[in-house]
Amino acid sequence: MAESLPSLAFLGAGSMGGAILHGVVASGIHVDGGIVATNRTAQKAASLDGLEGVTAIALEDTPSGNTDAAASARIILVGVKPAMVPDLLREIAPSLREDAIVVSLAAGVTLATFAEGLGDGVRVIRSMPNTPATVGKAVTGLAAGAAATADDLALVRQLFELVGAVVEVPEEKIDALSTISGSGPAYVFLLIEELTKAAIGKGFDEADARLMAEQTFIGATALLVASGEEPAELRRRVTSPKGTTERAVMVLQEAHLDEVFAEATDAALARAKELAEGK
Numbered sequence: 001m002a003e004s005l006p007s008l009a010f011l012g013a014g015s016m017g018g019a020i021l022h023g024v025v026a027s028g029i030h031v032d033g034g035i036v037a038t039n040r041t042a043q044k045a046a047s048l049d050g051l052e053g054v055t056a057i058a059l060e061d062t063p064s065g066n067t068d069a070a071a072s073a074r075i076i077l078v079g080v081k082p083a084m085v086p087d088l089l090r091e092i093a094p095s096l097r098e099d100a101i102v103v104s105l106a107a108g109v110t111l112a113t114f115a116e117g118l119g120d121g122v123r124v125i126r127s128m129p130n131t132p133a134t135v136g137k138a139v140t141g142l143a144a145g146a147a148a149t150a151d152d153l154a155l156v157r158q159l160f161e162l163v164g165a166v167v168e169v170p171e172e173k174i175d176a177l178s179t180i181s182g183s184g185p186a187y188v189f190l191l192i193e194e195l196t197k198a199a200i201g202k203g204f205d206e207a208d209a210r211l212m213a214e215q216t217f218i219g220a221t222a223l224l225v226a227s228g229e230e231p232a233e234l235r236r237r238v239t240s241p242k243g244t245t246e247r248a249v250m251v252l253q254e255a256h257l258d259e260v261f262a263e264a265t266d267a268a269l270a271r272a273k274e275l276a277e278g279k
Contacts, residue, residue, distance in 0.1 A: 003029070003030060004029060004030040004031065004032050005024070005029055005030070005031050005032070005075070005155070005158065005159060006031070006032050006033065006073075006074035006075060006155070007031065007032060007033030007034060007035070007036075007072060007073040007074050007075070008024065008031055008034075008035045008036070008073055008074075008075050008076075008077065008159075009035075009036045009037075009038075009069040009070055009072060009073035009075070009076045009077065010035070010036070010037040010038065010069075010077045010079055011038050011066050011069060011070065011076060011077065011078050011079060011080060011088060011092070012038065012039065012078065012079035012080035012081075012084075012088075012105075013037040013038065013039055013044075013048060013056075013079060014039070014044075014079055014080075015131075016079060016105050016129055016131075016133065017037070017077060017079025017105055018047075018048075018079075019129070019131070019133040019134040019138075019163065020077065020079075020105070020129065020133060020159075020160070020162075020163055021035065021037055021048070021051070021054070022051070022134070023133060023134075023136055023162050023163035024159065024162050024163075025051050025052060025053065025054065026136070027162040029162060031053055033072070033073070033074070034053050034054070034055060035051075035053055035054045035055070036054075036055045036057060036068075036069040036072055036073060037054055037055070037056050037057065037069075038056075038057045038058075038059055038065045038066055038069050039056070039057075039058060039059065040058070040059050040060060041058055041059075041060055042058040042060060042061055044058070045057060045058035046058075057069060066088060066091055066092055067091060067092055067094075067095040068095075070092035070095045070096055070100075071095040071096070071097065073097075073100070074097065074099060074100060074101065075100075075101045075103060075155070075156065075159065076092070076096070076100060076101070076102045076103065077103045077105055078102060078103065078104050078105060078106060079105040079106070080106065081106070082106045082107060082108050082109050085104075085106050085109045085113065085114075085117070086113060086116070086117050088117075089113075089114060089116075089117025089118050090117050092118075093117060093118050093119065093122075096118070096122060100122065100123065101123045101124075101125065101148065101152050101155065101156060102114065102118060102122060102123065102124045102125070103124075103125050103126075103127055103156055103159075104124065104125070104126045104127060105127055105129065107128065107178070107182075108175075108272065108275050108276055109126075110126075110171070110276070111124055111126055111143065111145040111146075111171055114126075114145065115145065115146075120146070120147065121147055122147060123145065123147045123148040123149070123152050124144075124145035124147065124148060125142055125143070125144050125145065125148050125152065125153060125156045126142070126143045126144075126145070126171060126174060127140055127141065127142050127143075127156070127160065128140065128141040128142075128174050128177055128178050128181075128182055129141075129160065129163070129164075130181050130182050130184065130185055131185055132164065132185060133163040133164060136162075136163050136164060137163075137164050138160070138163045138164030138165070139164060139165050139166075139167065139181035139184075140160040140163070140164060140165070140166050140167070141166075141167050141168075141169050141173075141174055141177040141178070141181065141182075142156060142157060142160065142166060142167070142168050142169070143168075143169055143170060143171040143173070143174050144168075145171075153168065167181075175269055175272040175273070175276075176265075176269055178268070178272065179265040179266075179268035179269050179272070180265060183265075183268050187261075187264070188217065191217070192213050192214055192217055195213040195216070196209045196210050196212075196213040196214075197209075199212055199213060220234075235249070
């Protein structure tokens with residue numbers, strides 16, 4: 001991996017943009033030309049004060065902040081709310097450098113929308129990170145627009161690898177990816193909630209129940225990473241023939257978890273299509 005990134009602008013350094021920004025800073029990578037981040041209020045901008053190499057701009061104090069930031073950077077990350085994206089693109093389009101790479105953090109906003117706002121020749125890459133970016137454990141999907149080169153994609157991949165793992169997909173797979181990794185942390189948290197409730201039902205107090213459920217998930221995933229084995233193989237090792245775990249796993253399998261997860265992710269995908277149609 002290269003030792004530096006070109007200049008960055010975060011237009012809207014909210015929860016996801018802020019997570020990526022903090023990850024870049026925490027990695028210690030050198031950013032040639034520095035990082036500029038915009039937020040609507042001085043209060044939000046102040047929350048970025050003290051981050052090394054970051055210039056925070058409050059749009060309420062500097063109305064030209066987005067165009068100034070966009071003009072200054074090679075990589076521009078668009079992190080405003082999806083509904084605000086078209087207006088922002090029209091605002092920054094005249095200010096972009098010729099070699100600018102625009103990266104979308106906005107869920108559901110298509111590459112076509114970016115092309116409409118910026119022009120077909122502008123290099124755009126659509127990203128779909130998830131919330132573990134805040135602890136450097138994201139899964140980010142990347143889909144490159146027609147004008148983006150392989151080098152552009154490699155550069156943006158390098159940026160997102162600072163906060164986790166990256167999967168490159170065609171744009172038509174981005175919504176499907178979001179049903180797995182984008183929404184996925186919620187599925188894991190739900191499973192932990194339900195296992196905690198089961199423990200409380202067995203007579204444990206809430207603190208012990210939470211400790212057992214949460215640390216079991218944390219420990220199991222750490223073992224998965226450290227062992228390099230398939231999850232199915234690790235499950236078999238825990239499941240002694242005719243033992244207690246086998247009986248429990250049998251109940252879970254009889255509940256058709258495979259169908260439940262297929263239905264759940266299908267429902268999320270259907271909702272993504274509805275949102276794209278403005279419903």
